[in-house]
Structure formats: structure tokens, C-alpha cells
Amino acid sequence: xxxxxxxxxxxxxxxxxxxxxxxxxxxxxxxxxxxxxxxxxxxxxxxxxxxxxxxxxxxxxxxxxxxxxxxxxxxxxxxxxxxxxxxxxxxxxxxxxxxxxxxxxxxxxxxxxxxxxxxxxxxxxxxxxxxxxxxxxxxxxxxxxxxxxxxxxxxxxxxxxxxxxxxxxxxxxxxxxxxxxxxxxxxxxxxxxxxxxxxxxxxxxxxxxxxxxxxxxxxxxxxxxxxxxxxxxxxxxxxxxxxxxxxxxxxxxxxxxxxxxxxxxxxxxxxxxxxxxxxxxxxxxxxxxxxxxxx
Numbered sequence: 001x002x003x004x005x006x007x008x009x010x011x012x013x014x015x016x017x018x019x020x021x022x023x024x025x026x027x028x029x030x031x032x033x034x035x036x037x038x039x040x041x042x043x044x045x046x047x048x049x050x051x052x053x054x055x056x057x058x059x060x061x062x063x064x065x066x067x068x069x070x071x072x073x074x075x076x077x078x079x080x081x082x083x084x085x086x087x088x089x090x091x092x093x094x095x096x097x098x099x100x101x102x103x104x105x106x107x108x109x110x111x112x113x114x115x116x117x118x119x120x121x122x123x124x125x126x127x128x129x130x131x132x133x134x135x136x137x138x139x140x141x142x143x144x145x146x147x148x149x150x151x152x153x154x155x156x157x158x159x160x161x162x163x164x165x166x167x168x169x170x171x172x173x174x175x176x177x178x179x180x181x182x183x184x185x186x187x188x189x190x191x192x193x194x195x196x197x198x199x200x201x202x203x204x205x206x207x208x209x210x211x212x213x214x215x216x217x218x219x220x221x222x223x224x225x226x227x228x229x230x231x232x233x234x235x236x237x238x239x240x241x242x243x244x245x246x247x248x249x250x251x252x253x254x255x256x257x258x259x260x261x262x263x264x265x266x267x268x269x270x271x272x273x274x275x276x277x278x279x280x281x282x283x284x285x286x287x288x289x290x291x292x293x294x295x
Contacts, residue, residue, distance in 0.1 A: 006053035006066065009046075014067065018058065023226065025054040027252050030125040117156055117191075117208030118146050120245025122236040128220065130256035134266075134288055136222035142215050143247065148240035149204040156208035157197030165190035209237070218249070225261070226253040258286065270294075 007014055010024040028050045030036070037043035056062045056074065065073045122145060128137070148154030155162055164170040168187035172194040176183045186192040200206030218232065228251050236245030253261075260267045270285050283294045 146209040147238040151203040152201035154240040156206040158199040162195040170194040
């Protein structure tokens with residue numbers, strides 16, 4: 001069994017609570033997801049470790065075994081690593097935008113906007129400081145987006161020449177029979193397009209797209225919270241006609257040294273002398289917008 005520490009993988013401590021574990025998983029999963037790091041085997045392996053770590057540490061019984069006996073204890077209990085189960089529940093209202101990062105289970109309002117080889121809607125992460133989220137700010141976004149390959153017109157085939165897919169005979173679906181039941185699924189060879197490349201395009205290596213870079217400024221509204229999203233229309237990936245999808249920005253907010261946020265409420269701990277409690281006093285306490293007096 002591969003040896004790595006689950007707490008180190010998620011960059012948390014052994015006393016971290018469930019909410020901290022959830023936030024750490026969300027942040028790390030966005031950073032290392034294979035769709036954000038194409039053809040990067042190291043990122044893919046790290047993503048698997050992140051999911052395995054979350055699967056253990058988010059489960060009280062598994063975490064207890066791991067803390068006491070380590071991974072060997074989990075192995076003896078029947079746990080054999082990342083199971084590949086769906087973690088979409090931890091992303092809350094981000095669920096509607098995670099199709100571009102985590103597959104079709106997340107969807108965009110039930111609709112999938114794609115350009116054959118890739119989705120038009122795209123997702124990126126953005127980390128804000130506590131005060132940037134509270135007061136709002138402007139952020140420079142450096143975005144990499146896909147556009148159809150100019151040599152193969154987005155088909156992934158040399159000179160754009162396609163042939164009928166041999167596996168599904170152009171139907172885009174393959175069928176599997178089990179007893180009296182027949183099941184249909186998207187053809188894994190042509191990805192449901194019904195045709196495939198006889199020869200891969202030499203420029204895009206059969207991917208069907210090129211990568212372009214752009215920078216633009218985004219206004220972050222006051223009070224945005226960890227896990228919220230921002231939709232930027234027309235900044236996603238481009239199809240072969242140049243029409244672009246939407247860019248979704250998943251916001252991650254760093255913790256503050258003094259203030260703790262819970263929804264719209266903000267908490268701070270202030271030390272008070274025992275005599276002040278008994279006799280009463282007026283204290284000066286910090287707030288988000290300056291100093292306040294508390295009697």
C-alpha cells in the first residue's frame with residue numbers, strides 16, 4: 001500500500017473539524033483535478049490521493065481507525081483506497097457548474113453545452129482573503145480557454161476528415177444485453193459523435209482544440225462567501241464558429257486571524273478581566289469597519 005499521510009495531503013492538522021476538512025478537500029480537488037491539469041500524471045495521482053484522504057477523514061469511524069492504527073488498520077478493516085464515489089454533496093450550490101471539472105453528473109441546469117470534443121462552459125478557482133470577500137474588490141483574472149483547432153476545425157481529424165465509428169456504426173451509442181434487458185450508453189470510442197478520426201490532426205494531436213490566453217478584470221461583490229460562484233458570460237471555451245460559453249469562478253475564502261464568519265454573522269473573541277465582569281467596564285473592540293465600544 002502506498003504510504004502518504006492523509007492530513008498532509010489535505011494540508012490540515014489532526015485536530016481539524018469536518019468543516020475544515022470539507023473546505024480543504026474542495027480547494028485541493030479544484031487545484032489538482034485532471035481536467036484542470038491535462039496530461040499531467042502527477043496531478044492525476046495527487047487528485048486520487050486527495051479523494052482517498054477525504055473519503056477516510058470525512059467518515060468518523062474510518063478516521064478513528066486511521067488515527068489509531070494508520071493505513072494498515074484501514075486495510076485490515078476492508079478499506080482498499082479511493083472507491084471513486086461521488087463527492088458532489090460537499091460542493092453545495094457549486095454543483096450546477098461542476099460538469100466541466102467533474103463530469104456529466106453535475107450538469108449546467110440540466111443542459112450540457114459542448115463543442116463535441118470539449119465543454120463550452122468552463123470552471124476556474126479563485127482564492128480571496130477574508131477582507132476581500134467582506135468588502136469586495138477587483139481581481140485580475142488570467143484565463144486559459146479552449147478554441148477549435150484551426151487545422152481540423154475542431155474535429156480532431158487530419159484535414160477534418162472523419163469516418164463512421166466502427167464501434168457504434170455512427171449511432172453514437174453502444175448497447176449491452178444482460179438477460180432480457182438491453183442497456184444503452186454513450187460510445188466510448190467516438191464520445192457519442194458517431195464518427196471518429198481516421199488519422200489524428202498533427203497540430204492538436206486529435207484533441208480538437210488549441211489553448212488561448214487572456215486577462216480581464218472582475219468585480220467581486222461585497223459579502224461573497226466561501227463556496228459561492230460568479231458567472232462571467234462569454235468568457236468560456238469557444239466552438240468552431242467562435243461562439244463562447246460561460247466562465248464560472250468558484251470562490252475560496254481564506255480564514256482571518258481574528259474574525260470568524262458564519263453566514264452573515266462575524267465573531268471575534270475578546271479577553272475580559274474578571275473584575276470587568278463583576279464591576280462592569282467599557283471595552284474598545286475591533287470590528288470590520290473600525291473600533292467599537294462595548295459596555
